[in-house]
Amino acid sequence: DADVTQTPRNRITKTGKRIMLECSQTKGHDRMYWYRQDPGLGLQLIYYSFDVKDINKGEISDGYSVSRQAQAKFSLSLESAIPNQTALYFCATSDGTARPDTQYFGPGTRLTVL
Amino acid sequence: QKEVEQNSGPLSVPEGAIASLNCTYSDRGSQSFFWYRQYSGKSPELIMSIYSNGDKEDGRFTAQLNKASQYVSLLIRDSQPSDSATYLCAVNKGKSNYQLIWGAGTKLIIKP
Numbered sequence: 691d692a693d694v695t696q697t698p699r700n701r702i703t704k705t706g707k708r709i710m711l712e713c714s715q716t717k718g719h720d721r722m723y724w725y726r727q728d729p730g731l732g733l734q735l736i737y738y739s740f741d742v743k744d745i746n747k748g749e750i751s752d753g754y755s756v757s758r759q760a761q762a763k764f765s766l767s768l769e770s771a772i773p774n775q776t777a778l779y780f781c782a783t784s785d786g787t788a789r790p791d792t793q794y795f796g797p798g799t800r801l802t803v804l
Numbered sequence: 805q806k807e808v809e810q811n812s813g814p815l816s817v818p819e820g821a822i823a824s825l826n827c828t829y830s831d832r833g834s835q836s837f838f839w840y841r842q843y844s845g846k847s848p849e850l851i852m853s854i855y856s857n858g859d860k861e862d863g864r865f866t867a868q869l870n871k872a873s874q875y876v877s878l879l880i881r882d883s884q885p886s887d888s889a890t891y892l893c894a895v896n897k898g899k900s901n902y903q904l905i906w907g908a909g910t911k912l913i914i915k916p
Contacts, residue, residue: 721902732808732892732906733848740902748903780847784902790836790855791901795847 693717694796696781702802703771711766711799713781722764723782723793724748724756726775733780739764740786771803807831808895810907819916823880827893827907830874834905836896837869837876841889842909848892851878883914 694715703709713722724736735748737756745758753775757765768775781796809828817823825839836855840848854860854867854876866879876895880887893907 730812730908732908733894733904734906735903738902778845786902789901790838790853790896792838792850792853793904795849798845798847800845 694781694783694794696779696796696799698799699797700800702804704804705772707771709768709771709801711768711779711781711801713764713766713796715762715781715783715796717783717785717794718761719783719785719794720761721784721786721791722758723784724754724764724766725780725782726750726777727780727798728777736766736779768801768803771801773803776801776803806907807897807905808893808907810891810893810910812908813911814913815910816913816915817883819883819885819914821883823883823887823912823914825878825880825891825893825910825912826875827877827895828875829893829895829905831895831898831905832871832874833898834895835899836901837867838894838904839865839867839876839878840892840894841887842892843889851891880912885914885916888912888914 723738725733739758782793839851842848852867868877890909892909894904897903
């Protein structure tokens, strides 16, 4: 089984809809991250969490919210989806104690907002 | 200037040759450097990380770091068609050991 899983893998939604992307991990890592990737651009950090009570905004948090339900689960919500949120979304985890602290990625969710 | 810059490519290399991928970064405080490989539509997977100046070898892959010149490179020896992918360079932001700044990636094509 994959260490980092994401659901759904593909999602098509309409403008204005609320959607949630979910991430689960079995790596036992404390740190979890949400990124988006647009064609031709580098990964951009949306939110990150060091533990259940420690959640932080990344570079592009506007229009997104997150919830860390447990050490192993980190969800990303789009409260009111808009077309420019169409992108590939990745969840990642890291141990936090290693140096360097390597991030491991889930398979991604391809989101299309019409 | 972008914080992490990579030539977008595509870089075309014959099978069996050495592929050389380069990345420059702007933050002199960065201490950790990563190369990830990403196949089309798939997630990034770690190839190598490097922390100290010099070379680090792992199988067919060698990462080279030069902090004075602010560049990191990845060499792939005996390139195989399966190496065809986009290679992403990531650099930690300042002294942070968690926040990464990503390059847009170099697309590598290995021609049989």
